[in-house]
Amino acid sequence: MDETSETRTVTVIGAGTIGLGWVALFLGAGLRVRVVSRRGDVGDQVAEALAMFAPHLPGGAQDPAELATRLEIEPDLAAAVRGAHVVQENTEEDLEAKRELFVKLETVAEPDALLLSSTSTLPPDELGASMREPGRVVVGHPFNPPHVVPLVEVVAGTRTPAETVDAVVAFYRSVGKAPVVLRKPIARFVANRLQSALLQESIHLVREGVVTVAELDEVVTRSIGLRWATVGPFLAFHLGGGQGGLRHWLTNLGRGLEASWRDLGTPELDAETVELVLSQAETAVAGRTYAELVAERDAKQTAILAVLEDSKAQ
Amino acid sequence: MDETSETRTVTVIGAGTIGLGWVALFLGAGLRVRVVSRRGDVGDQVAEALAMFAPHLPGGAQDPAELATRLEIEPDLAAAVRGAHVVQENTEEDLEAKRELFVKLETVAEPDALLLSSTSTLPPDELGASMREPGRVVVGHPFNPPHVVPLVEVVAGTRTPAETVDAVVAFYRSVGKAPVVLRKPIARFVANRLQSALLQESIHLVREGVVTVAELDEVVTRSIGLRWATVGPFLAFHLGGGQGGLRHWLTNLGRGLEASWRDLGTPELDAETVELVLSQAETAVAGRTYAELVAERDAKQTAILAVLEDSKAQ
Numbered sequence: 046m047d048e049t050s051e052t053r054t055v056t057v058i059g060a061g062t063i064g065l066g067w068v069a070l071f072l073g074a075g076l077r078v079r080v081v082s083r084r085g086d087v088g089d090q091v092a093e094a095l096a097m098f099a100p101h102l103p104g105g106a107q108d109p110a111e112l113a114t115r116l117e118i119e120p121d122l123a124a125a126v127r128g129a130h131v132v133q134e135n136t137e138e139d140l141e142a143k144r145e146l147f148v149k150l151e152t153v154a155e156p157d158a159l160l161l162s163s164t165s166t167l168p169p170d171e172l173g174a175s176m177r178e179p180g181r182v183v184v185g186h187p188f189n190p191p192h193v194v195p196l197v198e199v200v201a202g203t204r205t206p207a208e209t210v211d212a213v214v215a216f217y218r219s220v221g222k223a224p225v226v227l228r229k230p231i232a233r234f235v236a237n238r239l240q241s242a243l244l245q246e247s248i249h250l251v252r253e254g255v256v257t258v259a260e261l262d263e264v265v266t267r268s269i270g271l272r273w274a275t276v277g278p279f280l281a282f283h284l285g286g287g288q289g290g291l292r293h294w295l296t297n298l299g300r301g302l303e304a305s306w307r308d309l310g311t312p313e314l315d316a317e318t319v320e321l322v323l324s325q326a327e328t329a330v331a332g333r334t335y336a337e338l339v340a341e342r343d344a345k346q347t348a349i350l351a352v353l354e355d356s357k358a359q
Numbered sequence: 360m361d362e363t364s365e366t367r368t369v370t371v372i373g374a375g376t377i378g379l380g381w382v383a384l385f386l387g388a389g390l391r392v393r394v395v396s397r398r399g400d401v402g403d404q405v406a407e408a409l410a411m412f413a414p415h416l417p418g419g420a421q422d423p424a425e426l427a428t429r430l431e432i433e434p435d436l437a438a439a440v441r442g443a444h445v446v447q448e449n450t451e452e453d454l455e456a457k458r459e460l461f462v463k464l465e466t467v468a469e470p471d472a473l474l475l476s477s478t479s480t481l482p483p484d485e486l487g488a489s490m491r492e493p494g495r496v497v498v499g500h501p502f503n504p505p506h507v508v509p510l511v512e513v514v515a516g517t518r519t520p521a522e523t524v525d526a527v528v529a530f531y532r533s534v535g536k537a538p539v540v541l542r543k544p545i546a547r548f549v550a551n552r553l554q555s556a557l558l559q560e561s562i563h564l565v566r567e568g569v570v571t572v573a574e575l576d577e578v579v580t581r582s583i584g585l586r587w588a589t590v591g592p593f594l595a596f597h598l599g600g601g602q603g604g605l606r607h608w609l610t611n612l613g614r615g616l617e618a619s620w621r622d623l624g625t626p627e628l629d630a631e632t633v634e635l636v637l638s639q640a641e642t643a644v645a646g647r648t649y650a651e652l653v654a655e656r657d658a659k660q661t662a663i664l665a666v667l668e669d670s671k672a673q
Contacts, residue, residue: 188582189599196582223581231569233619236582239560240592241619243583246556247592255545262591267537268502268510268550269557270591273584275659276652277576278554278561279640284656285503288649291640299628305547305555306625314613326593326605335602338590342598345589345670352662356655 052077052115056126058146059135060087063163066191067133069098072112073192074220079117081125088118097336098192101343103221103350123153130155131216133185135163140171147182148175159213161185165237168230169202180204183213185224188236193346195223198234249310251325252318258325274349366391366429370440372460373449374401377477380505381447383412386426387506388534393431395439402432411650412506415657417535417664437467444469445530447499449477454485461496462489473527475499479551482544483516494518497527499538502550507660509537512548563624565639566632572639588663 055071057064060082068091071078080091095109095116119125126132132154136143143162150160160181162172173179184200191197197217201210210226217224227234233241247261256264272281283291295302312318330338369385371378374396382405385392394405409423409430433439440446446468450457457476464474474495476486487493498514505511511531515524524540531538541548547555561575570578586595597605609616626632644652 188586194582194585196578198578223577225570225574225578225581227569228571228574229567229569231564231567232622235564235570235575235578238564238619238623239557239579240583241616242556242560242623243553244592244596244616245620245623246553250545250549250552253543253545255541255543256539256549257542258593260539260542261549262593263537264510264512264539264549265553265587265591266589267539268508269554270584270587270589271508271660271663272502273579274588274663275580275584276656277579277584278558279572279576279636280644280652280656282558283640283644284649284653290644290649292637295628295633295637299633302555302558303628305552306559308546309552309556309559311620314609314617319609319613322593323606323609326597330594330597330604335598335604338594339598341670342590342594345667346585348666348670349585349588349663352666353659356659356662 053130054079054128055131055133056081056129057133057135058082058122058125059137059163060084060090061135063187063189063191064133064135065091065094066098066187066189066193067135067163068116069095069102069112070192070220070222071133072115073099073102073104073107075115076220077115077117079119079125079129081119081122083120091116091118097339098190098343101193101340101347103192103195103347122149126150126154126158128155129158131159131161133161133163138164138166140167143167143172144175147172151176151178151181159183159209159216161213163187163191166233169200169205170230173202173204178204180206180209183209184230184234185213185217186234187222190343193343193350195221195350196236197222197224198236199224199226200230200234201226245312246309248314248318248322249312251322252312253310257329258322259329262329275353367444368393368442369445369447370395370443371447371449372396372436372439373451373477374398374404375449377501377503377505378447378449379405379408380412380501380503380507381449381477382430383409383416383426384506384534384536385447386429387413387416387418387421389429390534391429391431393433393439393443395433395436397434405430405432411653412504412657415507415654415661417506417509417661436463440464440468440472442469443472445473445475447475447477452478452480454481457481457486458489461486465490465492465495473497473523473530475527477501477505480547483514483519484544487516487518492518494520494523497523498544498548499527499531500548501536504657507657507664509535509664510550511536511538512550513538513540514544514548515540559626560623562628562632562636563626565636566626567624571643572636573643576643589667 054077056079058081099109100106173182186198188194188196368391370393372395413423414420487496500512502508502510528538
């Protein structure tokens with residue numbers, strides 16, 4: 046690697062689904078990427094991922110072979126982070142293992158390198174608890190798959206300097222992501238909590254026999270999904286309230302809203318419910334392969350993102 | 360009206376936000392529309408709505424003046440439904456008033472006219488309880504605004520013949536909607552229940568100070584909204600489970616999912632919470648008018664729908 050190059054280097058630790066998505070995204074954004082993984086077949090895994098993800102990168106399709114020219118596989122952690130500007134960690138959700146990793150990273154990484162974790166559950170203070178500078182770890186939690194979905198939830202530790210948070214936000218923006226900084230940590234962060242709330246009621250409705258799995262999916266894609274791709278739930282309600290906006294809505298319908306919350310389902314995920322959901326879900330996708338379904342999803346998502354980008358530019 | 364014409368006639372009762380959206384949609388689909396309303400200014404209201412909605416109709420922008428050539432305002436109910444193939448009712452959510460209206464409709468409407476209600480809360484058996492043929496009323500609940508969002512939740516009464524349900528579905532499909540027939544009635548139907556579940560957790564997160572209203576909206580539009588515009592929650596989890604699909608996901612992470620449900624917020628909509636949400640929401644839209652925000656939302660939604668239509672056709 047040319048240390049004097051203008052091209053920044055990112056080290057990606059862990060080559061599971063999330064790690065591979067980051068690799069494709071960072072390469073697509075023109076960065077150099079070093080991958081650290083214990084997997085013996087990591088080279089093959091990355092090559093396969095680049096072939097699958099390169100057609101759906103945010104700025105448009107790219108050539109996997111061109112992307113691979115800026116890629117290195119480096120099994121040694123110290124060598125992998127030398128000269129790197131950013132480290133994005135994607136190992137298993139094992140607090141002890143991650144703590145040890147960040148202690149080690151603190152000694153081998155460049156002093157000003159950003160140390161980021163893709164964890165979806167662990168707060169940064171826990172991750173950095175054994176470090177000399179615990180505030181250096183910042184959570185950068187992507188929504189899967191990272192190369193397609195723009196959101197990154199940024200969660201700083203209580204001792205993280207404000208300028209570090211700014212640098213993390215600037216870095217994610219520079220590779221085309223939409224970082225949102227949480228004001229305090231909360232279990233499972235924001236998007237996954239919202240997803241969980243919707244899934245709970247979805248499973249309730251299937252369990253009650255109101256709709257099947259396929260019908261529930263159809264309801265969502267043809268109404269609230271479409272809506273929330275363009276305006277978030279609060280702005281949606283603001284506009285749904287007519288000229289009076291959210292004020293009219295909350296003050297007139299607020300009591301009904303509270304009543305509707307108390308009426309939501311609280312299903313149990315017992316064996317019968319799991320089997321009901323699975324059998325309906327498997328019927329719904331019968332005859333289509335995993336790769337076909339993923340390609341269709343990613344093609345639609347990148348097309349929608351391009352449309353939204355266009356409308357923003359106008 | 361020319362009774363021998365091939366052009367079907369729809370009578371729209373009530374000219375509030377929902378009624379006006381239906382009028383625009385039905386006219387845009389090439390139908391004749393008769394509007395019944397107690398509002399003295401109904402002509403002006405319809406004209407204003409057509410001017411606002413015509414640029415964002417599903418098939419592309421249309422000329423409001425051309426649409427208006429197939430429009431009649433008819434204050435007399437019996438005259439308004441004479442010869443009409445479909446009646447779409449959009450009056451206030453007042454059970455007694457709606458019951459009386461459907462009793463009257465049964466005597467004045469054509470014997471084979473579809474009698475549809477846009478109610479968002481009342482089950483069809485209640486609406487038709489005083490009719491000779493209570494099964495004639497079918498709920499066709501649109502997601503607001505009806506001229507933009509494809510979903511219509513179709514809810515039949517226990518005595519509704521299967522062929523009536525088929526005719527309702529065929530009618531909504533013929534005007535470009537995406538009807539989903541619920542297998543049994545449930546309070547507030549499906550989409551609004553899901554919306555309510557997500558809003559409950561959204562308000563919890565704002566109340567806890569994890570994110571502001573604007574940040575919550577940003578999280579949703581940049582992750583789960585985008586996702587659910589392309590694949591519903593079940594298919595999203597099926598694909599998120601990797602090659603093992605939903606089976607892998609539910610059997611491995613099911614316990615965590617149940618725990619996440621128990622950890623969701625149960626906020627109260629007390630005065631303090633309402634003021635917090637409203638002040639943040641008003642800050643978020645400061646400087647932009649209601650009409651600008653609605654135009655932006657509808658332009659994005661129709662653009663996304665066009666993209667999804669294209670990708671389906673491929």
